[in-house]
Amino acid sequence: MKKGYLGVDVGSISTKGVIIDSDNNIIAEDYLWTEGNPVVAVKQLLKNLLVKTRNKDLLVVAVGTTGSARKLVGTILNAQVIKNEITAQAIGTLELYPEVRTIFEIGGQDSKIILIENGIIVDYAMNTLCAAGTGSFLSSQAKRLGMHPEDFGKWAIRSKKPTKIAARCTVFAESDLVHKAQIGHKKEDIIAGLCRSVVLNFLNNVGKGKNIKPPIVFQGGVSKNIGVVKAFADITGEEIKVHKYGHLTGAFGVALLAKRANDEHCFDFNFVNMHFETKGIECMKCPNNCEIICVYKNNKIIDSWGNRCDNGAVLKQ
Amino acid sequence: MAKLDIIGIPRALLYYKYRYLWECFFKELGCHILLSPETNKEIMDQGINHSIDESCLSAKIYMGHIYAIINQVDYIFVPRFCNFARQETVCTKFNALYDIVRNTFPHKEVLHYNVDVLKRNGELKGFIKMGLALKKNFFLIVKAYIKAKLKQKHHDKLAHKQQADLINNESCLKMLIVAHPYNRYDKLVGFPIIKYLMENNIMPVYADIVDHKVARQRSLNISKTLHWTYSKELIGAIDYYQDKIDGIIFISTFPCGPDSLVNELCLRKIKYVPMLNLVLDELQGEAGLHTRLESFIDIIKIRKNKQEAVS
Structure with missing residues (x-):
């Protein structure tokens, strides 16, 4: 029987989970919407993970939780490690890219920048009260344009001349966007302009005054949007690395931390039937x-x- | 015998800087003191109700403290501070406080002293005027002032010595807390942060506990153009403690004018140590605060371990 380590990242918008083996390979992963109910989301997540690992003869011996609901979910799962998302993401990313110097992370409601030197975190910054330039900003603008946020990237890279959109604040961005559409800007240009404004907003607010050095890794839900990735590359003039598990680094990182904690006890998947x-x-x-x-x-x-x-x-x- | 006058002192703002001076002075004059309780949510809410929106959180809390005791006292004590010398001024809040309180609570007599040295109003003169307003004997007033002043000095020195001993004897991680005393002692503003640090085995080193004269001098190493005396004392302490600390946490209350400038200045100029800037307001949730503190502590711990592994 193989040993497995579970990492759960419960964010404001989505809930992510991974199970890794003792060689740090991801054996199973899952991703679903939190929908304002972290307990239900985690139960569903574990059910899905159980199905995916059913034939793999696996015993989960350590659990770690991270994300904004880390304490609640950590208590319920009786986790060995409850860690903040900044540390968890940095640990996860360092495992995938040991040489990384800068991490951009844009999630549903928060965005952060983490700076790394010689494999250790030296500085970080997070957005504070404002959620402009995050995933929820993009999805609300997508709704206004009558399209799915998932299609945003494809439209954006078609554009040759992105429209300039005032993105200091979601409210202003929205009225500016309507105005630009009404005076005849093309849809793909507006979408590319939105992606660009997310990047500018990020670099001016969160990345303000930080010394951004390559290699740069971009992760979080928004990293799945190729329009934003392209805008980051254009503006920083550097190659932007996006891993296929880029949305899972928080869960991956905390699974690694749970493994390193050296406090193993068998995790009971029966949890999904408890109240x-x-x-x-x-x-x-x-x-x-x-x-x-x-x-x-x-x-x-x-x-x-x-x-x-x-x-x-x-x-x- | 005449009944003792009750003097109300709000436990906020400069109380934390001059508590021994004020308390000893009034006691020596034979007055009774009523100190407002530690800040709680009710005090903060009342303070918000009795302030304009643009006030900083610390000043709002001050108004709440006045509200909490105003009906139980004969006088409410609100000093006015303007400057100590040329290029030695304070936040305009301290200039205005006396008038704000008088206009917000017009039915209560405000006891005050005025420190405006450029207009020839020194501290001693202010205390004498205040004593005379309480109808006390001139010599008694001067004697009380001298005794109170010495007591304040003694306690400042004692605190400095105790902190220096702790720094030398403790081997745990040390975090310099750069915050005005009224923020870092406040039960709602600074205390939860200090408590969190101590629970995580980190010793807080307070920037306000320092020889103020030395600190004002050393602040020139960071900036030569600042004119807020209290800010100079705080950033001078950064220079003073720099080789004894593992990290710095700035705590300020939204929208503090001096701190927003001074803390940003420090964040840009100081390079040798990790720093965290916390700006608190009345809407603050604890969750975001803990995430920031926790990850900051992680950074410092990992950094320290690496350094020890190298050396």
């Missing part, structure tokens, strides 16, 4: 009134968080 529930309660014990999240497994509380002080600690009853 999980979360409840939010208001503490009411002091003016802070913290919102505490309690996680229940088969109606028994297994963990809670959100309290600022010990007054709000929920007893495990």
Whole structure:
């Protein structure tokens, strides 16, 4: 029986999972929409992974979680490693491209840049409050143009002269886009212009003041859009590497971390049949009134968080 | 015997810098002090209600502290700071605070002292005026001021010595916290960050605990043109502690004017150490904060391990 290591990356838009073997090869992977319910998404993800590994005589011995729902999912899966997505993605990318210096990552709601020197992270930046120039920006603009975000790339690379679109803010971009369409710009030029504006936005906001050095790896859901990849290459003047598992590096990285944690115990896929529930309660014990999240497994509380002080600690009853 | 005057001191902004001076002075004059409680969500919400939107979060919290105690005191204590010398000014917030409080809460008498050295209003003169307003004896006032001033100095020195001892004796990772005292001590603003660091076995080194005179001098190594005294003291501390720390975290509150300039300046000029800039506002979610802190700590730990492996 072979040992396997599971990495789960639960993002705002999509949920990703990989199982690797002891030689760090990806044996099974899956990708689906989170749709605002990380617990349901992870259950579905594990069902799919179980089907894909059924005939491979595999025993999952360690689990790692990352992404914005890492704590919730990590608690439910009883994960050995719960790691932030920046570290996880850097570890995953370094395994695929050991020589990488700069990582661009654009996901559903966040975008980040990670700088690497001699195989270690030296600096990073993330978008803060604004989601302009991320995947959700592109998909909402796609809707406005009446097309699927998946077709965006094909249209964009047809363009010879991308339209200039004000992309500082989604609201302005949208009105500018309508205006440009109404005065007669071609659809492919507008789409290429949008891809370009995503890149400019990224380099001016997240990449501001950072020393971008090749080799550059581009990943996250938006890296599947060849229009954005081309725009990155045009603007930086460098080759942009995109791996076929580029959307999975977070999950891959955290699987590697789970493997390195050296704390192996058999993972029970029976989890998909258990009943999980979360409840939010208001503490009411002091003016802070913290919102505490309690996680229940088969109606028994297994963990809670959100309290600022010990007054709000929920007893495990 | 006449009833003791109750003086309300808001536990916010410059309280954290001058607490011993203020508390000792009023106690020596025989006044009773009521200190507002630690910041909580209710105080912050009331502060937001009693401020204009453009105020910085720290100033909004200050207004909340005043609201929390204003009906239980005879005087509310709000000093005015303008400058300490030429090219030694403070954020305009501290110039305006006295007037803002007086106009927001017009029914309460505001006790104040004015530090505007360029207009010949020094600290001693301000304290004497304030003591006389409380109808105290002139000599008692001067005596109280001197005692309070010495006490403040003693505590500043003590804190500096304790921090220096900790830096020398502890072998764990050390993070310099560059933040105004009113941000880093605040229960809602700075405390969750400090707590998170300590839970992860990282020792916070505070940039505000330093010999201020030395720090103002050393700030010239980073910038020669700054004129905010409190900012000079903070960035001078970066230069002072530079070879003893593994990383720097800047904490500021949105939309702080001086910090937005000074922190950006440091981020561009300082090259030898990893830095993280955290700007907090009233909408801050803890999740984003933890992701940033956690990954920053990872970077520092990996870097440290590599360095040790090489040497």
